[in-house]
Amino acid sequence: MGLPRMSFNLYFLHQSLTNVQIWDFQECRFQPVVGKDVHSGNIEKVTTKEKVKFPQEFFPECKWSRKGFMRTRWNLHGTTFDLINIHLFHDESNFIAMESFPSLYTKNRQGALEYTLNRLQNDKYDKVPYFIFGDFNFRLDTQAVVEKITRKAPPVHVKSAKNGDVTKVLFRHPKDENRVVLTVERKVFSVEDHEEAFFRNDGKWLQEHDKEPKLFKDRLFEFDIEFPPSYPYKEESSEARSYMRTRCPAWCDRILLSKSAKALVLMTPDESGKPPVIYQIMGTNVCMGDHKPVMLWFRLIQGTTVYRHKEQRSRSSTTCPTCCIL
Template sequence: MRTRWRINGLILETVNIHLFNDSCNLRSLKEHPSVFARFRSAGLKWTLKAIHENSCENQHLAVFGDFNFRLNLPLYIERLLSAHDLPYDRSTCSVQDSAKSVDRAEGGTFNRGDIVIGRRQFHIPYDDRLTWSNFEPFLPLDQETLAFSGQLQELPITFPPSYPFSDEPGVPHDYDTTRCPVWCDRIMFSVRTFSCLRPPDHHCSILYDLLGKDVALGDHKVSSRKRCCTPPVFTRTILPIRNIK
C-alpha cells in the first residue's frame, strides 16, 4: 500500500510492504544470501525504483511492514555448533528440500547441543542464546539490509526479534519452533528523511520498539516509532521532519 501526504507543504510518502518469506529452512541453510533473500532483494529494489520514477521533488519516504528479513543462517548454525565444540560440515546443507522434519530425537529425548531443522521446523533444545532477553550478539547476522544501505536507513534496533512468537496465551515472550527468531517487522527511511529525524536542535528522543511486547498477539509483533518529548517541548510541533522545505 502506497500513500502520499502533504503536511504544511512537506511531502511524505509511506509504503507498507510485505516481502517474500523463507518457505523452507533447509534451503535457507544452504547458502547466504539464500534464494529467498535474493527474491526479497529484487522485490524491494523494484519497489524503490517504482517510487523513484514517480516521486515529487524533495519528497520524504518511509517504508514499513513485514520485510521478512532473515539472519545469515549458515553462520548462525556455525556459531551454535562452535559453542558446543562441534564441527560444522557445510556439505550437510545439501540435504534434499523434501527431507522429513525430526519431531523427536532417537529415544524420544533431545540432548544438549542438538539442532533440529526441517522445512518448517527450527528447534534448539537447551539453548538460550537467541532469546527475548539475549539478542544483541546476533544483530550482526542481520545482514539483508546492507544491500540497501545507500537508499534506506533505520534507527538502531534495541528490541528482540519480532518473529516467530508462540500463539499460546500467557507466554508473550516465547518463540515458536518453526523458524529462527528474526527481525521481520521494520521501519526504514530514505537517506533524506532519516537525516531529518534528529535535527541539530532536537529535544526529543525517538523510541523504536515493538508493539504489544507483553501480550500474546500472534506470530508477529509489529514495530513502531514515536517521539518522547520533555514537557517544555510540547508547545512545539513534534513532527520528526518539521520545518523541512
C-alpha cells in the first residue's frame, strides 16, 4: 500500500505465526490475516489502513504535496500495536536551511509530526503502542555544521549579475584563501573532503547537531544510532558509499517508538548471544537510491491488550516472535 510518490508498505508474516489479526478501521474490529492480500492503484476503499494527507498549511511553499502518513494496526500473539509509515517535508533551499535552527523547514516538519501524534492521541480508536517510521526528512542544524566545518570562517557571497540575488556562498580556509573549504548553493552542499568529513567514524561528530528528533523526546524513543547519515547517496552503482554534494548529509530515515512501544521490546539477549536490538542501515556497499533503508530488528513481548483506552500486559512464557521494521 502506498502514500507518497514511489513509496509503499509491505508486510511479511512468517508462516509459523498463528492467530495474526489486522484492524478494520471502518468496522472497528480485528479480522484474521489469511493468505496473501495485494492492494495497489486506488486504495481509498481499503479499510485495513488509515491514510492521512497533511493539510496544506503545513507546507505553504508547496502547492501540491502527497506528504502524510499511513497506519495499520496489528494483533500478534495477543500484542496489539500500530505501524505508521510517515513522509515529512524536505528542505527546498540550503540557504534557508542554514539561516537558523529551527529552520522554516524544521518548523514545518515539527508541525506535521505534532499533528500526527496528536491525532493518534485524540482519535476515536483505542490507544495502543506504535512504531512510526519512514522518511522524516530530519535535517541537522545546518548552521552549526557549517560553523564546525569552516571553523567560523567568514562567508563570501557570490551574487547574480542579473538581479543581485545570492547564488553561491564560499567559505575559504582561514590560512589559505585559495582553498575553498565549503561551497553552498540552493541545491549544492560541497565540502572539500566530502566523504572523509561525513563518513569518518560513521558521522558521529554530526550527532550533536541532530536536533530535530529531540524536539519530541518526551513522546518518542529511538535506539542509539550507530550508522552514517542515510541521505543523500549517489545513485550510480559504482558509488554506493558516496554522498551527493547537494544537501548536508543527515539521518532522514528513522524508526521511532512510542514510550509504550519501547516496553514491548525484549531487551535480553537470546540464547545465541545475539544483541536484543539491531538498529542499522542496509545496503552499505550497494546502491539503494539516494536514501539508504534503515532497519530495526527486535523480539516482541507477547500479551499486551487494550481495554477501554488502557493497556494491560501479561508476559507470555512462550517464545517471543522476532520483528523487523525497515
